[in-house]
Amino acid sequence: MKTRQPPAKSQSIIHNPLVRIVGVHATAVELLANAQQAGQRPVVIRSTPAGAATGDAEDYIQIDPALVTADCTENVDKHQSEAPVIGSGYAGFTPYQRQQLLQWLADPRQPAHAAYRQFYLAHLEVGLFDPEVADQVQAELRRLQATPSWQQHEGLARVSLLACWLAQDGAAICEWLATRPPTPACFGLLLGAQALLNTPLNAAQLAPILEGWRLVGRAPSSAMLALRLSSLATTLNQEPLHYALAQQAETARQPRPWRCLHRDLRLALPQLDLRSVLEPLLRDLLSMPVTTPTATGTSATPEDKAPTAGNTASNNAASSDAYEDDDEEAVEDVMPRPNGRQEDGWQHEGWQLVLEFGESRADTFAFVIKRAQQLPGYLPLMDENRQLVHRVYFRKSELRRFWSLWDHTQGWSSTKVFVNGKELRKWDIYPYSPHLK
Numbered sequence: 121m122k123t124r125q126p127p128a129k130s131q132s133i134i135h136n137p138l139v140r141i142v143g144v145h146a147t148a149v150e151l152l153a154n155a156q157q158a159g160q161r162p163v164v165i166r167s168t169p170a171g172a173a174t175g176d177a178e179d180y181i182q183i184d185p186a187l188v189t190a191d192c193t194e195n196v197d198k199h200q201s202e203a204p205v206i207g208s209g210y211a212g213f214t215p216y217q218r219q220q221l222l223q224w225l226a227d228p229r230q231p232a233h234a235a236y237r238q239f240y241l242a243h244l245e246v247g248l249f250d251p252e253v254a255d256q257v258q259a260e261l262r263r264l265q266a267t268p269s270w271q272q273h274e275g276l277a278r279v280s281l282l283a284c285w286l287a288q289d290g291a292a293i294c295e296w297l298a299t300r301p302p303t304p305a306c307f308g309l310l311l312g313a314q315a316l317l318n319t320p321l322n323a324a325q326l327a328p329i330l331e332g333w334r335l336v337g338r339a340p341s342s343a344m345l346a347l348r349l350s351s352l353a354t355t356l357n358q359e360p361l362h363y364a365l366a367q368q369a370e371t372a373r374q375p376r377p378w379r380c381l382h383r384d385l386r387l388a389l390p391q392l393d394l395r396s397v398l399e400p401l402l403r404d405l406l407s408m409p410v411t412t413p414t415a416t417g418t419s420a421t422p423e424d425k426a427p428t429a430g431n432t433a434s435n436n437a438a439s440s441d442a443y444e445d446d447d448e449e450a451v452e453d454v455m456p457r458p459n460g461r462q463e464d465g466w467q468h469e470g471w472q473l474v475l476e477f478g479e480s481r482a483d484t485f486a487f488v489i490k491r492a493q494q495l496p497g498y499l500p501l502m503d504e505n506r507q508l509v510h511r512v513y514f515r516k517s518e519l520r521r522f523w524s525l526w527d528h529t530q531g532w533s534s535t536k537v538f539v540n541g542k543e544l545r546k547w548d549i550y551p552y553s554p555h556l557k
């Protein structure tokens with residue numbers, strides 16, 4: 121690895137030991153090449169970028185202390201109006217943005233622009249392959265998971281899942297879901313990894329899953345969930361995750377390209393989403409009778425019977441007062457909240473629409489991106505080909521916002537729309553369409 125002595129000022133401007141610096145730390149390409157050489161990794165390294173063999177590869181996210189930073193006390197409004205570009209490397213930020221970034225990196229738990237968050241997550245993702253800091257990165261991921269402003273960040277969930285898979289730690293996934301649950305959109309993938317790691321589902325996980333998937337307004341007590349989980353395992357004659365895993369084709373368990381946040385990391389790992397199998401099982405779990413041992417055998421406990429799938433909506437409505445009103449401008453709220461209200465005449469429970477589009481040369485693209493980034497459900501992602509994808513989640517009450525973006529994006533080849541996980545054909549998307557109910 122090529123090294124150079126960084127300027128002395130680097131020690132005074134970098135206050136985060138997990139941030140990777142030019143000339144001090146190995147690049148992502150070098151770490152990936154070392155991992156490939158060592159072998160015995162639970163991921164497949166799809167390819168090693170050019171320069172790995174000679175050590176000439178650069179790492180676009182590494183911080184170069186030689187690059188100027190500036191407080192920019194003059195023309196502050198001009199500098200603040202220049203939003204950092206998502207996916208940029210350190211050199212791609214302006215001097216003012218670099219100064220902002222370095223100040224924020226001292227405590228990444230604070231709110232920040234999406235570009236800075238993705239930049240830091242890329243550092244943590246690379247650190248998972250560095251034996252010297254891998255344990256510290258795991259601890260940092262748990263710290264961010266417990267931070268409210270980070271909990272619903274899908275990028276953090278992906279890096280955290282990769283960390284658990286690299287460590288082959290199903291118990292960590294189990295504990296993460298039970299105590300610091302991420303966005304419910306990730307639950308199926310997390311449970312798939314947990315099943316592959318041979319870690320049983322437990323009652324502590326059930327409450328976040330049931331509420332996150334809108335199967336119930338408020339989950340029963342932990343003791344009741346433990347009884348119901350035991351009854352479900354008895355009915356299936358095996359542990360529920362093992363049962364769900366057995367329903368999957370062998371091809372579904374094979375490694376597939378994994379979307380990393382760092383563009384030089386090219387990995388493949390199993391990506392098994394068990395929601396389609398588990399969701400009906402959990403609906404049954406809510407309605408099945410629970411039996412408890414007695415002196416004469418077993419007896420049901422109807423007084424503790426959980427709401428059935430048929431009356432879930434009414435129970436949600438009855439318990440809606442237990443939740444605070446939605447804050448539609450909350451930046452981190454990218455999924456519907458479990459309030460069970462009826463809005464716009466349609467049942468809100470469990471309904472979501474996702475608008476997804478890629479880069480476009482259209483004249484209105486800059487306008488669309490600006491509007492999308494202002495919405496509470498906006499989420500930038502990198503696809504398997506390292507291309508930026510823009511995703512916006514909408515609740516039933518936000519369809520007017522969807523239509524304003526759809527008017528501009530419907531003609532783009534990269535545009536896709538999903539309702540409750542099912543992709544719609546473009547000609548099925550129009551006001552009052554039955555496909556949007």
